[in-house]
Amino acid sequence: MSLCRVRSRLVVVAFAAVLVVALTGCTGAKSTSGGSGGAETYKVGAILSLTGSYAALGSSEKNALELEVKRINDAGGVNGKQIELIIEDDGTDEAKAVAAASKLINQDNVIVILGATGTGQSMAARSEIDRAGIPEISMAGGTAITSNFDPLVFQTPWANTLVVPYVLQKVAADGHKNIAVISDSGGYGKDGKAVIVAAAPKSGLQIVSDQTFNPGDTDFSAQLTKVKSSGADAIVLWTAGKEGASIVRGVSDLGVKMPMYGGSGQARSEFAQGAGPAAEGFIFGTGKSLVPTNWGADSEEFKIVDGFSERYEAAYGQTPDIFAGHAFDALTILEDALKRSGGDTNAKALTSAVEGTRGLVGFGGAFTFSPTDHNGLTAEDLALYQVTAGTWTPVK
Amino acid sequence: MALSDLLQFTIAGLKSGAIYALLALGFTIVFAATGAINFAQGEFFMLGGMIGVWLTRLGLPLPVAVLGAVALTAAIGAIFEVLAIRPIADGDPLRIIMVTIGGSVLLRQIALHVFGPDEVPLAAFSPGASIMVAGAAIERQTVWIWAITALAVGALFVLYRKTMFGRAMRATALRRDAARLVGVDTGMMVTVSFALAAGLGALAGLAVAPLTQTAFDVGAGIGVKGFAAAILGGLGNPVAAVGGGLVLGLLESMTAGYINPLYKDAVALVVLLGVLFVRPQGLFGGSGREKV
Numbered sequence: 001m002s003l004c005r006v007r008s009r010l011v012v013v014a015f016a017a018v019l020v021v022a023l024t025g026c027t028g029a030k031s032t033s034g035g036s037g038g039a040e041t042y043k044v045g046a047i048l049s050l051t052g053s054y055a056a057l058g059s060s061e062k063n064a065l066e067l068e069v070k071r072i073n074d075a076g077g078v079n080g081k082q083i084e085l086i087i088e089d090d091g092t093d094e095a096k097a098v099a100a101a102s103k104l105i106n107q108d109n110v111i112v113i114l115g116a117t118g119t120g121q122s123m124a125a126r127s128e129i130d131r132a133g134i135p136e137i138s139m140a141g142g143t144a145i146t147s148n149f150d151p152l153v154f155q156t157p158w159a160n161t162l163v164v165p166y167v168l169q170k171v172a173a174d175g176h177k178n179i180a181v182i183s184d185s186g187g188y189g190k191d192g193k194a195v196i197v198a199a200a201p202k203s204g205l206q207i208v209s210d211q212t213f214n215p216g217d218t219d220f221s222a223q224l225t226k227v228k229s230s231g232a233d234a235i236v237l238w239t240a241g242k243e244g245a246s247i248v249r250g251v252s253d254l255g256v257k258m259p260m261y262g263g264s265g266q267a268r269s270e271f272a273q274g275a276g277p278a279a280e281g282f283i284f285g286t287g288k289s290l291v292p293t294n295w296g297a298d299s300e301e302f303k304i305v306d307g308f309s310e311r312y313e314a315a316y317g318q319t320p321d322i323f324a325g326h327a328f329d330a331l332t333i334l335e336d337a338l339k340r341s342g343g344d345t346n347a348k349a350l351t352s353a354v355e356g357t358r359g360l361v362g363f364g365g366a367f368t369f370s371p372t373d374h375n376g377l378t379a380e381d382l383a384l385y386q387v388t389a390g391t392w393t394p395v396k
Numbered sequence: 397m398a399l400s401d402l403l404q405f406t407i408a409g410l411k412s413g414a415i416y417a418l419l420a421l422g423f424t425i426v427f428a429a430t431g432a433i434n435f436a437q438g439e440f441f442m443l444g445g446m447i448g449v450w451l452t453r454l455g456l457p458l459p460v461a462v463l464g465a466v467a468l469t470a471a472i473g474a475i476f477e478v479l480a481i482r483p484i485a486d487g488d489p490l491r492i493i494m495v496t497i498g499g500s501v502l503l504r505q506i507a508l509h510v511f512g513p514d515e516v517p518l519a520a521f522s523p524g525a526s527i528m529v530a531g532a533a534i535e536r537q538t539v540w541i542w543a544i545t546a547l548a549v550g551a552l553f554v555l556y557r558k559t560m561f562g563r564a565m566r567a568t569a570l571r572r573d574a575a576r577l578v579g580v581d582t583g584m585m586v587t588v589s590f591a592l593a594a595g596l597g598a599l600a601g602l603a604v605a606p607l608t609q610t611a612f613d614v615g616a617g618i619g620v621k622g623f624a625a626a627i628l629g630g631l632g633n634p635v636a637a638v639g640g641g642l643v644l645g646l647l648e649s650m651t652a653g654y655i656n657p658l659y660k661d662a663v664a665l666v667v668l669l670g671v672l673f674v675r676p677q678g679l680f681g682g683s684g685r686e687k688v
Contacts (some may be wrong), residue, residue, distance in 0.1 A: 216617050225401050255533050270516075
């Protein structure tokens with residue numbers, strides 16, 4: 001083979017490689033459920049990550065939304081109208097989230113968008129939301145979603161601004177002074193790290209090692225080697241992706257003997273089981289609802305969370321994770337707002353109805369929105385958990 | 397930085413590199429037989445891990461599940477070739493490339509529907525604490541990865557160089573028409589090359605799953621890495637493929653260790669482009685005259 005032929009063949013190959021990268025994830029999934037269409041229904045759009053690195057989160061959210069929309073519709077709908085749910089997959093990709101929002105707004109004429117799954121995707125979709133002037137109820141935990149305030153955007157999870165100081169207090173209370181922070185470069189980790197950097201001094205903590213990784217990375221030896229020699233006494237891990245389990249394994253495998261702390265991203269059985277014995281003793285902070293009895297067995301919170309759990313388990317054969325819970329909340333908030341707006345789906349009326357939410361009990365806790373608070377939860381809704389034997393128990 | 401850090405980065409690089417090498421071998425084998433790049437190679441990596449986990453959940457012991465997953469993935473590779481590649485076997489490599497791209501999307505979607513979207517863990521081949529060497533840690537699974545890669549390379553060498561079957565494969569790679577004239581079933585050779593490539597991909601996916609877990613969507617990213625390793629080393633030459641994989645792994649690890657972990661993919665690609673510019677035949681590729 002001459003050099004010239006090698007060259008031309010490589011051009012072909014390079015072209016194909018570009019195509020592969022472009023095609024990766026061009027695998028949109030779509031589904032609709034609920035009413036028969038037309039103006040007699042409330043058209044609700046949802047942007048979820050059903051593929052890509054947040055696929056597990058998005059799938060739980062899809063399960064929850066489909067389950068609860070069906071329940072509401074079977075019970076006669078809201079204000080006598082059926083909800084028509086239109087789900088778009090963003091493939092954990094910001095550009096696709098924008099395209100999905102545009103499609104939902106321009107072609108499907110939805111009255112509201114639930115989502116997206118991820119912080120980056122929720123922020124990216126904002127341009128379309130603002131242009132159309134319809135409300136968005138995000139299920140992502142990034143602080144930017146509500147701290148970078150947009151009058152149209154609401155959020156259901158416990159924001160990093162709530163969870164980070166809560167977890168750092170525990171780190172300090174356990175007697176640690178110097179911490180190593182490991183976070184992903186995607187939306188949730190980047191967002192959380194900024195909050196950690198701002199909140200650490202208030203808890204008397206000093207960040208001695210700051211390590212980042214890209215979503216999709218599989219080897220973390222470089223970061224962990226640096227953590228090991230940094231003189232830190234504890235590791236704070238902030239990520240929502242599947243890399244969390246590999247990092248915790250790596251910590252153990254490389255002989256880094258430091259206690260580890262995290263947030264809502266670790267409230268998944270895939271994390272506790274995937275990391276195996278290495279995750280033993282890992283402490284994370286997230287909502288009380290992860291273990292519904294945290295609320296007290298007679299409380300209204302317990303009944304709502306437990307009722308949702310039972311329906312979810314009956315339908316899908318597994319307990320709902322927190323991401324299913326956040327989607328349940330987004331829909332519950334919408335249902336409540338629609339009732340109070342008297343069925344007025346005008347964007348302004350609907351947005352101010354959502355802002356008028358007062359003490360609405362959902363999975364995340366009791367939501368009270370206002371024109372300036374679009375997160376609606378407090379540290380009262382949080383609890384600490386410890387990983388033991390592939391699952392978690394509340395920290396006393 | 398301390399010497400033990402350098403050692404640790406080297407270990408990590410050779411670990412990733414061995415995985416890239418197995419994938420690069422798969423690219424090389426199919427390239428030799430068809431002149432085309434099999435972009436479904438990364439999906440075989442994914443299928444190996446996912447099928448392995450599925451078999452252990454059916455209650456099979458780990459060694460049986462691992463071997464079973466390799467065999468099943470190889471069978472899927474062969475079926476894929478017969479159904480999708482053979483109809484265009486005498487056609488243009490570009491068409492074969494397109495079909496493998498389509499096949500990769502199809503395999504990924506099937507895996508999503510069969511196995512679900514969640515990541516799943518595979519048990520370590522031999523659980524236990526890491527082996528400490530001069531302040532650096534070698535995970536037990538890493539030793540397995542190295543052993544499996546060495547074994548696979550050795551077995552391929554024997555297959556290609558010492559058996560009649562291997563000679564037939566090489567003959568097909570060199571001159572398909574001539575091989576057919578002397579009685580080689582060249583269609584069968586292409587099928588076998590896909591099965592071998594799929595099996596190697598599956599082996600890589602199984603070897604690394606205990607460290608990273610696996611999921612339906614891990615194939616595309618690792619496929620690009622394996623492809624880059626094959627190009628870096630020099631396409632069409634198994635020794636070069638292994639060399640390319642190890643160099644790529646070390647390059648990434650050193651970038652992550654001494655520059656910035658966020659740039660490791662980018663630096664690897666820049667070096668790849670640079671090498672292609674200066675040595676289009678790859679780092680270890682010869683004149684390109686002999687393909688296997």
